[in-house]
Amino acid sequence: MPQSSIKDYLHESQLFLGRAIASGTLVLVVLAILVGRLFYLQVESHEHYTTLSQDNRVKLEPLPPTRGLIYDRNGTILAQNLPAYSLEITPEKTKNLDLTIQELSAIIDINEDDINRFHQLRKQRRRFDSIPIRVRLEDEEVARIAVNRHRFSGVDVKASLLRDYPQGLETAHLLGYVGRINEQELQIIDTSNYRGTNFIGKNGVEKSYEGLLHGQVGLQQVEVNAKGRVLRVLESQSPQPGDNLHLFLDMDLQSTALEALGDYNGAVAAIDIETGGVLALVSKPGYDPNLFVEGISAKAYRELETSLDNPLFNRAIRGQYPPGSTVKPFIGLAGLEYNVVGYHQETYCPGYYQLPGKDHKYRDWKKWGHGKVDLERAIVESCDVYYYELARTLGIDKLHEYLSGFGFGEPTKVDLDGELSGLMPSREWKRQRRREPWYPGETLIVGIGQGYFLTTPLQLASATATLANKGHRIRPRVVHTIEHADGTEVESPKIIDDLHQLDPMHWEQVIHAMSQVVEGLRGTARSIQTDHYRIAGKTGTAQVFSVKQDEEYDEELIAKRKRDHALFIAFAPVEQPRIAIAVVVENGGHGGSVAAPIARKVMDRYLLGEEDAG
Amino acid sequence: MLGRNHVTFYESQPAQASGLLAWLHIDLPLLTSLILLSGVGLTVLYSAGDKELILLQKQLFRLGVGFVAMFALAQIHPANIRRWSPALYMIGILMLVSVIIFGEEGKGAQRWLDLGFIRFQPSEMFKLTLPMLIAWYLAEHRLPPNPSRLILAGLFTLLPVLLIAKQPDLGTALLVATAGAFALFLAGISWRVITAIGMLLAALGPVAWYFMHEYQRQRVLTFLNPESDPLGTGYHIIQSKIAIGSGGISGKGWLNGTQSHLEFLPERHTDFIFAVISEEFGLVGILALLSLYFFIIMRGLYIATQAQDTFGRILAGSLSLVFFVYLFVNAGMVTGLLPVVGVPLPLISYGGTSLVTILASFGMLMSIHTHKKLLPT
Numbered sequence: 002m003p004q005s006s007i008k009d010y011l012h013e014s015q016l017f018l019g020r021a022i023a024s025g026t027l028v029l030v031v032l033a034i035l036v037g038r039l040f041y042l043q044v045e046s047h048e049h050y051t052t053l054s055q056d057n058r059v060k061l062e063p064l065p066p067t068r069g070l071i072y073d074r075n076g077t078i079l080a081q082n083l084p085a086y087s088l089e090i091t092p093e094k095t096k097n098l099d100l101t102i103q104e105l106s107a108i109i110d111i112n113e114d115d116i117n118r119f120h121q122l123r124k125q126r127r128r129f130d131s132i133p134i135r136v137r138l139e140d141e142e143v144a145r146i147a148v149n150r151h152r153f154s155g156v157d158v159k160a161s162l163l164r165d166y167p168q169g170l171e172t173a174h175l176l177g178y179v180g181r182i183n184e185q186e187l188q189i190i191d192t193s194n195y196r197g198t199n200f201i202g203k204n205g206v207e208k209s210y211e212g213l214l215h216g217q218v219g220l221q222q223v224e225v226n227a228k229g230r231v232l233r234v235l236e237s238q239s240p241q242p243g244d245n246l247h248l249f250l251d252m253d254l255q256s257t258a259l260e261a262l263g264d265y266n267g268a269v270a271a272i273d274i275e276t277g278g279v280l281a282l283v284s285k286p287g288y289d290p291n292l293f294v295e296g297i298s299a300k301a302y303r304e305l306e307t308s309l310d311n312p313l314f315n316r317a318i319r320g321q322y323p324p325g326s327t328v329k330p331f332i333g334l335a336g337l338e339y340n341v342v343g344y345h346q347e348t349y350c351p352g353y354y355q356l357p358g359k360d361h362k363y364r365d366w367k368k369w370g371h372g373k374v375d376l377e378r379a380i381v382e383s384c385d386v387y388y389y390e391l392a393r394t395l396g397i398d399k400l401h402e403y404l405s406g407f408g409f410g411e412p413t414k415v416d417l418d419g420e421l422s423g424l425m426p427s428r429e430w431k432r433q434r435r436r437e438p439w440y441p442g443e444t445l446i447v448g449i450g451q452g453y454f455l456t457t458p459l460q461l462a463s464a465t466a467t468l469a470n471k472g473h474r475i476r477p478r479v480v481h482t483i484e485h486a487d488g489t490e491v492e493s494p495k496i497i498d499d500l501h502q503l504d505p506m507h508w509e510q511v512i513h514a515m516s517q518v519v520e521g522l523r524g525t526a527r528s529i530q531t532d533h534y535r536i537a538g539k540t541g542t543a544q545v546f547s548v549k550q551d552e553e554y555d556e557e558l559i560a561k562r563k564r565d566h567a568l569f570i571a572f573a574p575v576e577q578p579r580i581a582i583a584v585v586v587e588n589g590g591h592g593g594s595v596a597a598p599i600a601r602k603v604m605d606r607y608l609l610g611e612e613d614a615g
Numbered sequence: 616m617l618g619r620n621h622v623t624f625y626e627s628q629p630a631q632a633s634g635l636l637a638w639l640h641i642d643l644p645l646l647t648s649l650i651l652l653s654g655v656g657l658t659v660l661y662s663a664g665d666k667e668l669i670l671l672q673k674q675l676f677r678l679g680v681g682f683v684a685m686f687a688l689a690q691i692h693p694a695n696i697r698r699w700s701p702a703l704y705m706i707g708i709l710m711l712v713s714v715i716i717f718g719e720e721g722k723g724a725q726r727w728l729d730l731g732f733i734r735f736q737p738s739e740m741f742k743l744t745l746p747m748l749i750a751w752y753l754a755e756h757r758l759p760p761n762p763s764r765l766i767l768a769g770l771f772t773l774l775p776v777l778l779i780a781k782q783p784d785l786g787t788a789l790l791v792a793t794a795g796a797f798a799l800f801l802a803g804i805s806w807r808v809i810t811a812i813g814m815l816l817a818a819l820g821p822v823a824w825y826f827m828h829e830y831q832r833q834r835v836l837t838f839l840n841p842e843s844d845p846l847g848t849g850y851h852i853i854q855s856k857i858a859i860g861s862g863g864i865s866g867k868g869w870l871n872g873t874q875s876h877l878e879f880l881p882e883r884h885t886d887f888i889f890a891v892i893s894e895e896f897g898l899v900g901i902l903a904l905l906s907l908y909f910f911i912i913m914r915g916l917y918i919a920t921q922a923q924d925t926f927g928r929i930l931a932g933s934l935s936l937v938f939f940v941y942l943f944v945n946a947g948m949v950t951g952l953l954p955v956v957g958v959p960l961p962l963i964s965y966g967g968t969s970l971v972t973i974l975a976s977f978g979m980l981m982s983i984h985t986h987k988k989l990l991p992t
Contacts, residue, residue: 035943035950
């Protein structure tokens with residue numbers, strides 16, 4: 002027994018020793034595999050994983066530049082950046098997005114528009130972007146969110162600078178507004194400079210000067226943790242703020258013009274004659290540009306867009322109106338220049354005009370006629386027949402050539418985006434666009450600023466300034482000075498395109514006639530005469546709706562929107578012109594009674610200042 | 616001659632070199648390396664836990680409990696351990712059943728049993744009691760075991776494994792299964808049987824797939840292709856590989872691991888602490904650590920070969936190999952060699968129960984090694 006026990010013992014212990022050695026070998030082999038794996042990861046692929054680890058750790062964050070400010074000529078702020086708090090949600094970080102929104106709306110006011118806009122924005126953004134659901138939070142709302150902060154994941158209150166337009170609708174069309182960058186804009190912009198920028202100028206000055214206002218993006222290398230929280234800044238390059246813009250605009254004048262338009266829709270353009278600077282550029286009705294900054298609600302936008310008053314439309318540079326009789330001084334000048342009329346040479350006006358061998362009667366606004374009329378009377382009393390005759394004598398080619406010199410039919414090239422060119426018709430134009438020859442009757446209509454002839458209010462003001470300047474034509478401009486971040490200033494260029502006028506006498510004569518429009522006993526704008534300074538002007542009426550042959554135009558019976566537009570151009574003081582102005586009052590009726598007083602109020606304000614105004 | 620051989624064996628024991636250590640039933644090489652390993656663990660934990668002293672305090676306390684358990688078990692004679700084995704096994708099974716019936720849920724699985732004064736995972740103790748039972752059962756008769764005993768021993772293994780897998784706790788079930796398997800392997804079952812069982816397990820793979828929980832399947836799928844789900848379950852493995860790989864040969868330095876300190880690496884102070892070590896100490900550091908582990912395992916296997924009886928051998932061998940499996944499954948998971956299974960890095964990962972079990976198992980190893988009598992010749 003003991004023998005067998007020892008034998009068993011030996012056998013078992015040897016068997017076990019074998020197994021232990023096998024196990025030890027297994028341990029060794031497995032550890033060798035593990036070491037091989039570690040060698041592969043830490044030596045062979047070290048560089049690869051180091052890169053991945055850096056990518057994890059270091060993030061390049063853009064530092065968006067502060068957008069440049071916009072001032073008027075007196076330093077009144079027109080566009081600024083205000084700190085604002087917005088409530089943002091990162092949908093991927095919430096447990097239940099709909100529930101989160103629902104719970105948030107119990108704490109602060111979140112309406113359906115906010116939610117719709119949020120979902121709309123969400124489609125455009127990348128994953129893990131935070132998306133604003135409410136903007137411009139009140140202090141109290143920020144506090145209320147802070148108190149409940151722990152209940153939500155993926156919800157943040159973010160502070161940012163929001164564009165603000167303190168003058169609201171008064172400067173809406175001129176300045177335009179900024180809004181979120183859309184798909185098309187993304188194609189055009191230098192995306193590296195817009196990293197971190199959410200807004201871009203959509204129209205007006207904001208769009209035209211986007212490149213200067215935006216500035217240069219800065220960058221910082223930051224170390225982030227897995228949750229994306231910035232732990233420290235490793236390296237940083239400051240952004241360069243956008244340039245500030247100082248405009249020629251006089252905010253007082255702008256307000257005055259808007260107010261003077263009263264209940265009418267229309268446009269006022271006022272130009273500083275010496276510089277071509279735009280002193281006022283009003284389009285009425287306006288809208289609140291601040292609504293657009295963080296995205297306007299669909300409902301509010303629909304209301305603006307479908308309104309019959311068309312508030313989004315910038316009448317001052319995009320509104321194309323027949324100039325009516327306001328072109329008469331210019332055509333008069335053409336007559337003098339081409340030597341087809343003398344200043345005192347008379348034409349008989351029976352109240353209508355007929356082309357030789359034609360039955361059609363071209364009417365004068367004065368049914369019974371003006372009698373014998375020379376150029377001065379034709380301007381002062383706005384005699385149509387005189388101009389039918391003058392236009393016929395000049396012919397469309399000379400009319401086109403001469404009026405083009407004042408900028409009719411072409412954009413003024415003002416530093417504003419979206420300007421339309423109006424239309425100065427010609428034979429060429431008609432053949433190309435209408436595939437029809439030019440008819441002599443159409444020349445007559447052009448002679449009184451009707452028919453195909455279209456001008457924008459700014460064009461009219463610019464032409465008036467050129468006339469006041471006696472042919473010294475200066476391109477209108479909105480921006481006076483560009484102020485760089487380092488304090489240096491650059492003035493916008495004064496671009497001159499003078500008319501080559503032969504006889505200075507002709508200017509004096511036409512300007513005299515225009516002054517008689519205000520000062521003469523029969524002047525169509527005599528109601529605005531003032532003792533303080535002398536005004537030269539011209540009234541005009543643009544037909545919205547054509548009156549048939551042998552039909553009376555009865556103001557009372559015609560629906561308001563079909564009434565004529567009232568126009569008035571003017572400059573003052575006559576001796577040393579400082580301001581040129583064009584006023585278009587939509588459906589205003591008569592230029593003399595409706596448009597001229599508006600111009601007078603603006604000129605009073607500019608030339609007399611506050612205390613003497615009114 | 617053979618007898619003399621035995622005598623020489625005993626006389627060469629280090630336990631007899633020092634009276635005090637022998638009296639305390641301590642194996643000095645094991646104790647030294649275990650303390651060293653715990654020290655490394657605390658150092659790394661300080662970094663991985665973002666210098667939270669609370670974590671260190673708690674871990675230190677657990678280590679204290681573990682070392683006390685180790686000392687206590689080392690005092691118990693192997694014969695007593697053997698005597699108690701079947702009873703402990705039965706108690707363990709009852710506990711597992713009660714966990715399934717009354718257990719508390721934690722992280723979607725029922726693992727904990729609240730005994731009022733202590734909350735613990737009964738599954739954990741099977742890493743000890745299963746090798747004990749198998750060793751007890753097989754040591755009763757001649758080795759290698761005959762087929763019927765082998766089948767019964769297999770069933771003893773399968774019962775707790777299935778109960779634990781049901782909780783579900785795949786990691787522990789796996790460790791308990793390997794503990795049983797190693798006990799059987801060390802008992803000397805023939806290579807033919809081993810091959811047959813291996814083939815049977817391979818065939819059972821698809822069946823196991825069918826019984827797996829969704830998250831377990833997901834882990835296996837993610838293991839096969841971690842990049843398929845970089846923000847979900849694959850995230851752990853990707854970030855862990857980045858941490859290890861970016862550590863390079865010499866590492867980023869203690870407290871300088873960006874992956875861990877910037878929170879990219881999940882579970883960095885528990886299951887993924889191996890990646891923190893690799894990142895901060897590099898290949899050099901991790902090789903030193905693996906050497907320490909290797910030494911402990913080899914010391915354990917050596918103790919097993921020196922054990923006086925079959926029970927001691929099988930138990931000591933199995934416990935050493937379970938320790939090795941801990942290491943391999945954890946390191947394999949963290950380096951992307953194995954699927955993500957919640958197994959801690961022994962003696963280094965932050966966490967209680969496994970730490971105490973492991974130190975307790977070394978207590979038994981010491982007991983086996985230090986309670987010896989000369990055989991009657």
